[in-house]
Amino acid sequence: MNPEPLVELRGITRTYGHGDVAFQALRGIDLAIAAGEFVAVMGPSGSGKSTAMNLLGCLDTPSSGAYRFRGIAVEQLDRNQRALLRRRCLGFVFQGFNLLARTTALENVELPLLYRGEPVAERHAAARAALQRVGLAERAGHTPAELSGGQQQRVAIARAIVTNPLLLLADEPTGNLDSQRSHEIMELLVALNREQGITVVMVTHEPDMAAYASRCVHFVDGRVDRDSRQTSCS
Amino acid sequence: MLLNALLLALREIRRNLLRSFLTVLGIVIGVAAVITMVTLGNGATRMVAEQISSLGSNLLMVMPGQRLGPGRDSAGAPKFRIGDVEAIRQQVGGLQAVAPQVGSAVTLVAGTQNWSSTVNGTSNEYFTAGNWTLAAGRRFSDDEEQAGKAVCIIGQTVRKELFGSASPLGNSIRVKSFSCEVIGLLAGKGQGGMGQDQDDTVLMPLNTVQRRLTGSLDIGGILVSMRDDADTATVVGQLRGLLRERRKLAANADDNFNVMDTKQIAETLSGTIGTMTALLGAVAAVSLLVGGIGIMNIMLVSVTERTREIGIRLAIGALEQEVLLQFLIEAVVLSAFGGLVGIALALLACLGLATLMGMPFLFNPGINLTAFAFSAAIGVVFGYFPARRAARLDPIEALRHE
Ligand SMILES: Nc1ncnc2c1ncn2[C@@H]1O[C@H](COP(=O)(O)OP(=O)(O)OP(=O)(O)O)[C@@H](O)[C@H]1O
Ligand SMILES: [Mg+2]
Numbered sequence: 001m002n003p004e005p006l007v008e009l010r011g012i013t014r015t016y017g018h019g020d021v022a023f024q025a026l027r028g029i030d031l032a033i034a035a036g037e038f039v040a041v042m043g044p045s046g047s048g049k050s051t052a053m054n055l056l057g058c059l060d061t062p063s064s065g066a067y068r069f070r071g072i073a074v075e076q077l078d079r080n081q082r083a084l085l086r087r088r089c090l091g092f093v094f095q096g097f098n099l100l101a102r103t104t105a106l107e108n109v110e111l112p113l114l115y116r117g118e119p120v121a122e123r124h125a126a127a128r129a130a131l132q133r134v135g136l137a138e139r140a141g142h143t144p145a146e147l148s149g150g151q152q153q154r155v156a157i158a159r160a161i162v163t164n165p166l167l168l169l170a171d172e173p174t175g176n177l178d179s180q181r182s183h184e185i186m187e188l189l190v191a192l193n194r195e196q197g198i199t200v201v202m203v204t205h206e207p208d209m210a211a212y213a214s215r216c217v218h219f220v221d222g223r224v225d226r227d228s229r230q231t232s233c234s
Numbered sequence: 235m236l237l238n239a240l241l242l243a244l245r246e247i248r249r250n251l252l253r254s255f256l257t258v259l260g261i262v263i264g265v266a267a268v269i270t271m272v273t274l275g276n277g278a279t280r281m282v283a284e285q286i287s288s289l290g291s292n293l294l295m296v297m298p299g300q301r302l303g304p305g306r307d308s309a310g311a312p313k314f315r316i317g318d319v320e321a322i323r324q325q326v327g328g329l330q331a332v333a334p335q336v337g338s339a340v341t342l343v344a345g346t347q348n349w350s351s352t353v354n355g356t357s358n359e360y361f362t363a364g365n366w367t368l369a370a371g372r373r374f375s376d377d378e379e380q381a382g383k384a385v386c387i388i389g390q391t392v393r394k395e396l397f398g399s400a401s402p403l404g405n406s407i408r409v410k411s412f413s414c415e416v417i418g419l420l421a422g423k424g425q426g427g428m429g430q431d432q433d434d435t436v437l438m439p440l441n442t443v444q445r446r447l448t449g450s451l452d453i454g455g456i457l458v459s460m461r462d463d464a465d466t467a468t469v470v471g472q473l474r475g476l477l478r479e480r481r482k483l484a485a486n487a488d489d490n491f492n493v494m495d496t497k498q499i500a501e502t503l504s505g506t507i508g509t510m511t512a513l514l515g516a517v518a519a520v521s522l523l524v525g526g527i528g529i530m531n532i533m534l535v536s537v538t539e540r541t542r543e544i545g546i547r548l549a550i551g552a553l554e555q556e557v558l559l560q561f562l563i564e565a566v567v568l569s570a571f572g573g574l575v576g577i578a579l580a581l582l583a584c585l586g587l588a589t590l591m592g593m594p595f596l597f598n599p600g601i602n603l604t605a606f607a608f609s610a611a612i613g614v615v616f617g618y619f620p621a622r623r624a625a626r627l628d629p630i631e632a633l634r635h636e
Contacts, residue, residue, distance in 0.1 A: 079554060
């Protein structure tokens with residue numbers, strides 16, 4: 001495998017708040033993820049999974065520790081440099097849907113391409129293709145308010161994959177879906193991982209879903225409790 | 235990047251039509267108010283200037299009695315006589331014309347029509363002094379003036395009321411007990427500086443009016459028209475000296491007549507209107523400012539409302555300056571649009587009001603440009619602060635925002 005991991009966390013801590021109300025959500029995370037891996041992150045609620053995903057997604061900076069993305073020291077980047085990194089290399093599926101209200105599915109999906117400055121025709125084509133992949137092509141013109149929870153979740157996934165990111169971060173992408181849809185989404189993620197070589201890090205509570213991953217990382221109380229590379233996690 | 239931001243801004247405006255409309259309303263009203271006030275003010279100033287100049291430039295009006303104002307006493311003051319007019323003509327330098335005036339309110343009858351108007355007894359010099367021209371017919375002959383013949387020259391309003399659109403020349407009008415022949419028709423002048431109808435007048439020779447209408451040798455007032463090169467102060471000085479002498483006033487006595495300078499009246503009047511215009515313009519400018527604050531307010535509220543949206547944009551890779559630019563463009567587009575609508579509204583209002591008040595409509599590109607630039611500037615200034623606040627949000631914080 002690639003000697004340089006795609007993502008490398010060393011001694012990461014993240015403390016929310018100051019003084020008496022300070023709360024340490026991450027207490028020293030060491031984690032390396034190679035390009036092409038499909039990682040499932042599991043753990044009890046409040047164990048710091050979303051916090052870790054935000055750090056991986058360059059949305060947040062660690063309180064201490066080092067984060068390298070393709071060898072770049074992310075904690076030394078400024079706001080704009082991190083934004084550019086997110087724009088070029090990362091796809092993020094949020095725990096909430098975080099779609100723009102009163103904005104059609106198609107417009108939501110093409111938004112990252114718009115910020116990349118892609119021409120209209122390519123933007124439309126790519127956004128439609130992404131919606132097609134999540135099985136929502138015929139819903140392209142609907143706004144989030146007109147879509148079911150599961151459909152909104154799929155629009156969010158389409159938005160995350162439309163840019164062909166190097167790293168796809170998905171915080172409970174199947175949290176709002178029935179098991180039929182969940183399996184479809186997992187197959188989509190596996191396909192993206194296998195065919196396009198997109199590295200996937202996915203938070204899930206369901207062992208069924210984690211089973212699709214090639215590696216499983218367990219969080220407990222802001223620490224990595226278990227890191228198993230078997231096909232079956234539980 | 236600019237194009238993208240423009241696209242995003244336009245999308246947002248379209249998506250939130252009601253909010254956009256409310257934002258724009260303040261600017262529309264402010265801009266429209268400023269432009270309307272200033273344009274109407276300019277029109278009023280121009281109108282007064284035109285009316286005063288239609289009176290005749292460099293005109294002095296000499297009236298018996300003390301100068302206008304509280305405690306004015308004209309009743310006791312001796313009137314002028316034709317001798318005063320002659321003396322002024324001969325002894326005061328720099329004059330163009332000196333015309334006596336005797337007014338008398340009468341009812342005019344011609345055929346079945348009748349009309350109440352004012353007869354003005356005067357001389358041919360009145361044409362020069364009063365800046366009148368004839369539309370048809372002729373002036374008084376020397377014989378008619380001296381003998382006090384029953385002839386008259388009528389204004390446009392009188393013609394319209396008595397003869398309609400027919401030519402009045404050669405017809406006769408009955409005034410009180412005598413009948414007089416119409417020998418001339420004055421060219422129209424329109425409304426006077428005090429709002430009166432200047433064309434509602436009938437001119438007769440001084441002698442005719444004195445003998446047949448007023449029955450006295452008194453003269454109501456004297457119109458004195460100066461030459462263009464004459465110095466007003468010198469002429470007024472000479473005039474006063476002469477009249478004081480003729481009226482045998484003691485050195486320490488007040489004048490029992492007054493000399494009004496139309497130029498001075500015009501200046502005072504335009505000055506007053508200018509002050510009013512400035513005042514109204516200032517009030518309107520305040521309303522424009524309030525409109526701008528309204529924009530800022532709505533932008534601020536919308537930023538709060540849109541915090542999640544901003545978080546999403548930042549999270550998927552929008553740069554701070556891209557979000558900033560989007561909000562700025564939204565604000566500028568809204569206020570520029572508001573400015574344009576305001577200008578359109580103002581032009582409509584000005585046209586309507588100017589027609590209603592019988593004033594000239596003067597399109598003033600300066601104030602339109604200023605108001606437009608100001609509304610756009612309000613957009614930039616008031617759009618900038620909320621936009622900066624939005625763009626500086628931490629994406630995680632913004633996403634958590636409920
Ligand atoms: N902005 C914040 N301010 C203060 N505390 C926070 C903040 N964000 C998260 N926390 C706390 O940090 C801890 C970890 O939160 P995190 O969202 O990472 O949990 P999680 O593992 O994703 O949980 P879940 O499975 O419920 O999504 C929680 O105890 C949470 O209360
Ligand atoms: Mg979470």
